[in-house]
Amino acid sequence: MAIKKFIVGSFDDEKVLFPAVKKVRKAGYKIHDVYTPFPIHGLDTAMGLRDTSLHTAGFIYGITGTTTALTFMSWVFNKDWPLNIGGKPHFPLPAFIPITFELTVLFSAVGMVLTFCYLCQLAPFVKKHHFHARATDDLFVMVLEVTGKTNEEETKAFLAAAGAKEINVQVAEADWWLGRYDKEEKLFANG
């Protein structure tokens, strides 16, 4: 939870945005995030974001599901309540496979969805600051963080030169807070 100062540049064309992102990074400015109306191929690489570890998490959830299914079923059929079903062995692996498969899929799917929501800070009543309302419509919004070394005027001029159509400075909460989007609340009076 921290209130920070941001310089927000809005672009109206992704062809302008891409070189702008590269220039801004090369010049050493700190990109807070880029908000776009739709997913743009290659933007993550251009921004220098690392690969997500969501799939690694998914793999771990998956093998947790596999282990849960196999241990639970073998415990039930060998230890807790052994039954003779059609003369099959007490550890009938082929019969366990469909359930094991399904629990693997269930664990990894549910786990990945929840992890994804956590990483993106998506949940009911979680609110984040919107830098530009049109970022969900037709504008590509690049947000730079103002650090101690940043010269605001110079940065604004740099963004304008890179092709930004609208540039402004905002002071906002960088993280999330509890709230609702339909009820505008002024959380912080000063910035």
Next chain:
Amino acid sequence: MSFREQFEIPAKYKMWSMILMAIGIVSVLVGYFMYGTGDEHQNSRFWGTLLYNSVFFMLVVNASMFFICATTMAMGGFQMAFRRVTEAISTAVVPLGIISGVILLTLVLGHKHHIYHWLTPGNDKILLGKSGFLNANFFIIWTILSIGGWIFLGAKMRAISKEIDNREALSVEEGKAYIFKNTIWASLFLVWFGLTVMSTVPWLWLMSLDAHWYSTMYSWYTFASTFVAGMSLITLFVIYLKNQGYLELVNHEHLHDLGKFMFAFSVFWTYLWFSQYMLIWYANIPEETVYFKHRVQGPYRGIFFLNLIVNFIAPLLILMRRSSKRNYTLLVFMAALIICGHWLDFYQMVIATLSKEHVELNFFDFGVAAGFVGLIMWSTGNALTKRSLIAKNHPFFKESIIHHT
């Protein structure tokens, strides 16, 4: 930037394809004198080896044309950068189709009833009940029609692809008409493919070795096996050409998608393998378990489970990571492994039925397989030289260049 559009066969490539084909011919000859002239058991070992090798490699190269048609129907664009490679592989259907057609017809016309028991049903009620489908006439006609259909429709698809090569770019209307024409012929191929490879042909050629036994999963299983091996073969050729400095427009994004195909269809194959096995294991009815008896509990146990490790566990764990699908060396290794694995799968599908007591996997199997590999190399290499490596006028070509996974 200029592109190398014209493939020239490297001398080394040509030499290796010749050597492999020579090995194949020598193996067939040696095999004939070792097995072919012997008793019924020896004889069926000889013909069985020819049968599974020729059918396997023909279905693998035919899977390439299936890939072209399926992506055409799906309006797919990513494969256009290496479209000519898939086309070249599918030309190998012509020589391989002729060879396997000759082998299959020899089996039936030569009354090899120790291979195809249904040729002489006698008083066997089950075989007589199936004789409407399993009879020599139907087998001959359907085999010729199947192979002829693949060759004809495949040639048509390749001709359509070639006809826009030497002209200026298509206009929008021409492009639409062109896509429509492609769609029509691709759908015809797919319908024929569905009627043959995905249903009747594996029943006739392979499943009828166990004429009393049947499995409803069998054709899908065969298809999955050859399709994943076919995708691996495409990957191998694409990476080979890239290493030789061709296919400048293909990059790791395309290879990533080919790797995904190898990964996904290995899992699909396992799904069918398991569905076939589990239902029979569960019901435990003698006339169904007869197929698995000598495979799971008999001498083929090792090969049977090796098959599962090579074709399922290895691709699942190795190809799961994104970085491994973008690593050319690892992809080459996995593609070769998958092709060998599914070849082994075909081996146990055919030979385990013909020779239930002894496992024999020796120079003869490997030699014949090498011959077919050489033939595929030779025929694909020749086809690659015949036309530009870049299908530059295809409406989806740009989509393929900017493809991003």
